[in-house]
Amino acid sequence: MSKEKFITLKSTAVPLPIENIDTDQIIPARFLKATTREGFGENLFRDWRYDSEGKPKPDFVLNDPRYKGKILVAGKNFGCGSSREHAAWALADFGFRVVVSSFFADIFKNNALNNAVLPVTVSDEFLNKALRTIEADPSTEITVDLENQTITLADGSSETFDINPYKKTCLMNGYDDIDYLLSLRDEIRNYELTHS
Amino acid sequence: MSQKPRTLFEKIWDLHVVKQREGYPDVLYIDRHFIHEVTSPQAFAGLRKRGIKVFNPSRTTATADHNVPTLNQHLPIREELSRHQVETLKKNCEEFGITMYGLGHPYQGIVHIIGPELGLTLPGMTIVCGDSHTSTHGAFGAIAFGIGTSEVEQVLATQCILQHRPKTMRIEINGKLGKGVVSKDIILYIISKISAGGATGYFVEYAGEAIRNLSMEARMTICNMSIEMGARGGLIAPDDTTFEYIKGRKYAPQGEAFEKAVEQWRQLATDEGATYDKVLQFDASDIAPMITYGTNPGMGIKVTDRIPTVEELKDINEQTSFRKSLEYMGLEPGTPLLGKPVDYVFIGSCTNARIEDLRMVASIVKGKKKAGNVEVWIVPGSKQVEAQARAEGLDKIFEEAGFQLRQPGCSACLAMNEDKIPAGKYCISTSNRNFEGRQGPKSRTFLASPLMAAAAAITGRVTDVRELV
């Protein structure tokens, strides 16, 4: 089923300089009871965003009107913990198309890519610089160019990032993995017949 | 015999590659797929939307575990959303022809406990489930790992998944474990050494004398927590201990077929001279009963040690999260945990809710009473574990100690059902994650072994179990 295509994105960004942000913070387990994919954005970072009475906590960045945008810039080891794809759904549903960090957990990376959210891995130095830049000027824009695999700050400093060529093709064309696997069904049947 | 020596992981992987193509991930055939109520509904919805059937329904098995209550399971689930998820799973399984062990079924239980128990988990298999602790099944010498819901849909639709071959790591634990030290301590020790992200990108093979000497259930505890150091999964080469465990289980090969299978399974070992991308070695005698103090499983210490100070942290970048974590836990850097009062003791989860875990707890609490300041929840991993515990009279031992054997489910491991640790309370838990809010909003978790949890149940505080055995 085709997804929105991703070529380049220029956007302001939201800084979240916390390390080891796990999937339980991104979307707490008690919000995993839905049977559809929609609506998870409301509970993104729920326990950091709202107090126990459901009132927004003013000191959390998503409640700070200065910070907006489709790019989340987060501390090292983002997305560790559970395999819940709900974490990627919540980010996508909230409106993020890119997460920048110096390190991502494996399953999260896959889940994000499967939902057209691009994880961009940068060096620690670049990450720190990006965070400082955004905090100094929340209106600063970051450009993520998937075709050339570069991420560039407003002052022109830039880094290249890695992405698997297959995933890159999928994102740029809006394909998903199931389309590809379904095209191989005969080969899979054949494998089943010869391997059991 | 010109083939280059391969690791166990590589052998299993190679056998399951349906298609390999330059620049593309491998197409990997999946032998066994487990599903549960939380991560599957959107995958079935996807199939429906595409108008396709399940490719091979006999290779998928379902159970209800994450949301289920652990008391009065014969009654309808009270919480509406949970009930709806469990009912949706049941309907999906009926519509798509998948076997389900739902509430009330004698085989129901936590997905990673029932797979091995029923002989659905076998050496040499590829196994996936929409749950990160699928790594548990690696204890049988299988490639087992957690996947997201889009991937659940892929497996339902094609029995395959797209995967890049991960790097391999070998972790050896040499020598013998000391008194009061069990497999949970081994894995908490490893994670404390290499950190919660230390094995990201790797598939780990555990080896060495201390691992060989473990029972199957103890091996499952280790593989279970592989994900807590970021690994895709962990596995252990099968041996007689493995075959003995599998023999006679419901879905395992029987009779002659079993003997033949064992012959094949014996080939499942890393070849002499095969190389790993990384090798780590530890000495079992350096491992003590462990406990975590922070909000990721890498933040663990020997129970007799102090919490580190900010200055002692290896990575300066970790200081902010360290401070934040201790603040959440209400603990001071540089102080000991020993003697710290706890409010709850949770014995359960796919890490430590098998019969041997319950026996460990019983060995400590037998003839004693729980402390007045603690609430103790003991939640068996499956109906079969529950039945076995009752047959052995463990339920009586627990009752005499002042707590009740509940009914199977994930329970306070992730607090999706009613079993939640209240805000600010301390819980010593045999589960696998101490993340903020994992056991309930603002709950505070100390991860430890069943022996350590049992000791705390008796004394009401963090206790070195070696003083009680």
Ligand code: SF4
């Ligand atoms: S017991 Fe905990 S870790 Fe295991 S499957 Fe259930 S929720 Fe996940």
